[in-house]
Amino acid sequence: MNQATIELSVNASARREADSPRSLVAEISRPLKLESGATLAPLRIAYQTYGELNADRSNAVLVCHALTADQHAANVHPVTGKPGWWSTMIGPGLPIDTNRFFVISSNVVGGCMGTTGPASTNPATGEPYGLDLPVVTIRDMVDAQAMLIDHLGIPDLFCVVGGSMGGMQVLQWAARHPDRVFAAVPIASAAKHSAQNIAFDEVGRQAITADPDWRAGRYLLEGTVPRKGLAVARMAAHITYLSEPALQRKFGRNLQDRDSRTFGFDADFQIESYLRHQGASFVERFDANSYLYVTRAMDYFDLAADHGGSLASAFLGTRTRFCVVSFTSDWLFPTEGSRQIVHALNAAAANVSFVEIETDKGHDAFLLDVPELFATTKGFIDAAAKVRGLPEAG
Amino acid sequence: MNQATIELSVNASARREADSPRSLVAEISRPLKLESGATLAPLRIAYQTYGELNADRSNAVLVCHALTADQHAANVHPVTGKPGWWSTMIGPGLPIDTNRFFVISSNVVGGCMGTTGPASTNPATGEPYGLDLPVVTIRDMVDAQAMLIDHLGIPDLFCVVGGSMGGMQVLQWAARHPDRVFAAVPIASAAKHSAQNIAFDEVGRQAITADPDWRAGRYLLEGTVPRKGLAVARMAAHITYLSEPALQRKFGRNLQDRDSRTFGFDADFQIESYLRHQGASFVERFDANSYLYVTRAMDYFDLAADHGGSLASAFLGTRTRFCVVSFTSDWLFPTEGSRQIVHALNAAAANVSFVEIETDKGHDAFLLDVPELFATTKGFIDAAAKVRGLPEAG
Numbered sequence: 001m002n003q004a005t006i007e008l009s010v011n012a013s014a015r016r017e018a019d020s021p022r023s024l025v026a027e028i029s030r031p032l033k034l035e036s037g038a039t040l041a042p043l044r045i046a047y048q049t050y051g052e053l054n055a056d057r058s059n060a061v062l063v064c065h066a067l068t069a070d071q072h073a074a075n076v077h078p079v080t081g082k083p084g085w086w087s088t089m090i091g092p093g094l095p096i097d098t099n100r101f102f103v104i105s106s107n108v109v110g111g112c113m114g115t116t117g118p119a120s121t122n123p124a125t126g127e128p129y130g131l132d133l134p135v136v137t138i139r140d141m142v143d144a145q146a147m148l149i150d151h152l153g154i155p156d157l158f159c160v161v162g163g164s165m166g167g168m169q170v171l172q173w174a175a176r177h178p179d180r181v182f183a184a185v186p187i188a189s190a191a192k193h194s195a196q197n198i199a200f201d202e203v204g205r206q207a208i209t210a211d212p213d214w215r216a217g218r219y220l221l222e223g224t225v226p227r228k229g230l231a232v233a234r235m236a237a238h239i240t241y242l243s244e245p246a247l248q249r250k251f252g253r254n255l256q257d258r259d260s261r262t263f264g265f266d267a268d269f270q271i272e273s274y275l276r277h278q279g280a281s282f283v284e285r286f287d288a289n290s291y292l293y294v295t296r297a298m299d300y301f302d303l304a305a306d307h308g309g310s311l312a313s314a315f316l317g318t319r320t321r322f323c324v325v326s327f328t329s330d331w332l333f334p335t336e337g338s339r340q341i342v343h344a345l346n347a348a349a350a351n352v353s354f355v356e357i358e359t360d361k362g363h364d365a366f367l368l369d370v371p372e373l374f375a376t377t378k379g380f381i382d383a384a385a386k387v388r389g390l391p392e393a394g
Numbered sequence: 395m396n397q398a399t400i401e402l403s404v405n406a407s408a409r410r411e412a413d414s415p416r417s418l419v420a421e422i423s424r425p426l427k428l429e430s431g432a433t434l435a436p437l438r439i440a441y442q443t444y445g446e447l448n449a450d451r452s453n454a455v456l457v458c459h460a461l462t463a464d465q466h467a468a469n470v471h472p473v474t475g476k477p478g479w480w481s482t483m484i485g486p487g488l489p490i491d492t493n494r495f496f497v498i499s500s501n502v503v504g505g506c507m508g509t510t511g512p513a514s515t516n517p518a519t520g521e522p523y524g525l526d527l528p529v530v531t532i533r534d535m536v537d538a539q540a541m542l543i544d545h546l547g548i549p550d551l552f553c554v555v556g557g558s559m560g561g562m563q564v565l566q567w568a569a570r571h572p573d574r575v576f577a578a579v580p581i582a583s584a585a586k587h588s589a590q591n592i593a594f595d596e597v598g599r600q601a602i603t604a605d606p607d608w609r610a611g612r613y614l615l616e617g618t619v620p621r622k623g624l625a626v627a628r629m630a631a632h633i634t635y636l637s638e639p640a641l642q643r644k645f646g647r648n649l650q651d652r653d654s655r656t657f658g659f660d661a662d663f664q665i666e667s668y669l670r671h672q673g674a675s676f677v678e679r680f681d682a683n684s685y686l687y688v689t690r691a692m693d694y695f696d697l698a699a700d701h702g703g704s705l706a707s708a709f710l711g712t713r714t715r716f717c718v719v720s721f722t723s724d725w726l727f728p729t730e731g732s733r734q735i736v737h738a739l740n741a742a743a744a745n746v747s748f749v750e751i752e753t754d755k756g757h758d759a760f761l762l763d764v765p766e767l768f769a770t771t772k773g774f775i776d777a778a779a780k781v782r783g784l785p786e787a788g
Contacts, residue, residue: 035657036657037657038657134657135658135659192647193647194638194641194642195638195641195642195644195646195647195665196633196638196641196642198647198663198665198666199633199641199665199666199669200633202629202661202663202665202666202669202670203626203629203630203633203669205659206622206625206626206629206670206673207601207604209659210605210623211604212606228600228604229604231604232600232601232604232626235593235596235597236597236630239590239593239594239597244589244590244725244728247588247589247590247593248588248589248590250589251589252589253586253587253588253589253592253696261694263429263431263432263528263529264529265525265599265686265690267596269589269592269596269693271592271593271596272592275593275596275597275600276596279600292659296659299662300655302647305647331638331725334638
């Protein structure tokens, strides 16, 4: 890729920020060899960028999204009209400072916001892939991102950062491309999914596939949408994103209509109404088959298993600087999982700092206004930028 | 009710234990006034008994079941062919010693194993109630049980004992009929459902009502069964019954077929297969509408709210002896909820002992082989029996 292409990207980005948000798209003709053995071609990657790439291409930050997020990390979301999912973290003067860094945020393979996924057209049939899309893994997501970075002509990343499944990608990047990652920030994440994690994912998948409108995955062809199943999947998952104390604080046993139970099955409690809303709004922006694929990728993730059972082996000899972050009330990705990463990094003699942040906001804390998260990531990224020799914001 | 009727019951019970298990049924013509203001008549209560009522009718123990259990506490279940859900706790020489006590176990109002519930015939229409059954509460369940006790000619209960929703009934019994409960043992329970509890219940209800075979609750009339929705509800709930460490210990990331992921959506992991089995077997024995009603009863339960916001007020002046039990790894009904009960009982100057049992078995510990549970309940019940003046087992 030549310099002109990069400038095109940056210009496109600038136009996008001025106008309504619109994804940039990289069309990659080189086949993506998947972990399953299958290949995926052509590959389309939808992404956004924020900030400008510097002359020596040393200031790129890759932001990795979680299960149901997408490339719209710091711009208004084209479907929901809401601020990007990490607009608290990415922007001028924010921890991922767009005055200093060239920030890349791409939709994962298997996703549904423009990157090749089950709703994309299968070139073999001219119809949507549906379940004919090969199963993808976290490693496949990272390999696709690496192709995007190649496509953008960026030799290596100053920083890879993400929460939850985004953190899994961060770890996979550091393990797979140690020389292309200067600094890595896995937040509220783990090196593998636990049995409970898999269990909740499986409930979501069962809810989707139980919906007759799912049509064995062929709903796009048959003109249906498994709305109810996908909404139930979202509702169950959403509970796991919040801590019990936060639910108690926000909703407790508050009734919708104060003082009166209906003695029926309407949403009497505010928490019921809230969950129903979460389910209903989710189906407006997310594809049911993508939910199957992306949860499967998370379930399959086990970085130690990929390295002979030793997580430390995944990072031996690494020169990447790590900042591992967890939240005290996160019961989906508890601190223990982050601690295991830190122990492995220590055993691999890596440069690692670890911060467990006290909050009652649960797993979703990585997406919320948590000042200690901002201070921690900003401090780490600024220090790493100094080591990297990146100039301070002008 | 006269002595002959009691002997009939006991004889029926003896017959049942010898033959295949068969519910006893009390037909109660007196209307049950529900908390909603509606009335339920006629009322049918299906129950089992174990052991013999003594001459002065002072040795009756009422066992209260949880959400998806029933009256078959200590006999082989007629549908599943498995041992009763509390066969570890009820029997000769066990904590609820059938050599000493006359044990009564009845299916709750709203249930589906013989007691009036949504699958029962609505006398007004001659068709199954479906959603025309009035919503019932924990208080309604207890009032129905009180009618059964009246029907059996038993003036008061030596002990009321139960886990989870059974514990809610125990608390409600002690609050509503303080002079009819000598001893009370709420296990793994709470005086109210938390926001998270309600949230999980709502997911289950949404999964059921999302199933087109639910037919707005009229599936019995229309010859369908919302199997998939009910199975998803069960799977989601089942996760909450187990602790994360227990899931890790039992299943971890073990594959069904060792060493090989299928890169598909079959049940690759043992935890997936286990959950699917839990869902599939549950629909063979439980009614979807009952699931709606009984979860609703739990959600509505708030003993403090019923007493001006003070839980202690629910127990003021009580002479009942309490033994409150919780489990360290129970995250559905955490120890904190039991502690609130104990604080309220202390504030009400009640006689209360409290044991938090160390186990990794989660909420389901109350149903499992937990020696400290047996020792705790046996010790408490034996001591209470001594105070009550009941003779030791011969």
